[in-house]
Amino acid sequence: MRDIAEVPAVEVITTAAVHLMSAAAVKCGLAEGEDARDLVDLAEARTLITALAGLVTTAAPDIGNQHARALRDGLRSLQLAFREASTLPDAPGQGPGERLTGPVR
Template identity: 70%
Template sequence: MSDTTPEPQSNPAEGAGSAAVDAEQATRDIADVAAVEVITTAAVHLLSAAAVKVGLADDPEQQIDLDEARKLINALAGLITAAAPEVSDMHARSLRDGLRSVQLAFREASTIQDAPGAGPGEKYTGSVI
């Protein structure tokens, strides 16, 4: 025997109200997050994306994109350099270590080597060699 109960119809106006409530909740949630957490989360996202683009992921042949990696590493280096005085030494040290790792991986993956000090992010960090 089949159930013949009609499906509830969604009201587009309710969906818009729900989206507004979700946005308001997200705004309240972000207001409760410490700046250090926002900064480190952004840095970790940049670091993860850069690692994939330099070939440090599961399928490097399909994922390497050094042009994109250079942009991500430059952004990451700028963020870490600017944020280091604002975050604890523990956070800054870990982020710098990760940055150095992707900078070295970039150098290793490049067929045409940048001059020392001219690689991605090195204007902020100095030469990684």
């Protein structure tokens, strides 16, 4: 407990966001390797991206613009990758996390 007590909140938040981003990237098919296509799961990616959007949107005012900007950029990239990977793209504003972030173009 003492170790985690010494970690600043912004670091805990960004670490959690990076884990969500990494998992969503794999599920969107952005992983490298021979079996990358076998790992695609857009239903799971949708859930992960929506969770990331909630975290980023909620935490942004408290973690500072520098951290929030980087997280928003990563989130937007994942939202676009999801849209590209989808055979039936969502309507604008209906993609993963877009109810929290607004439509992604």
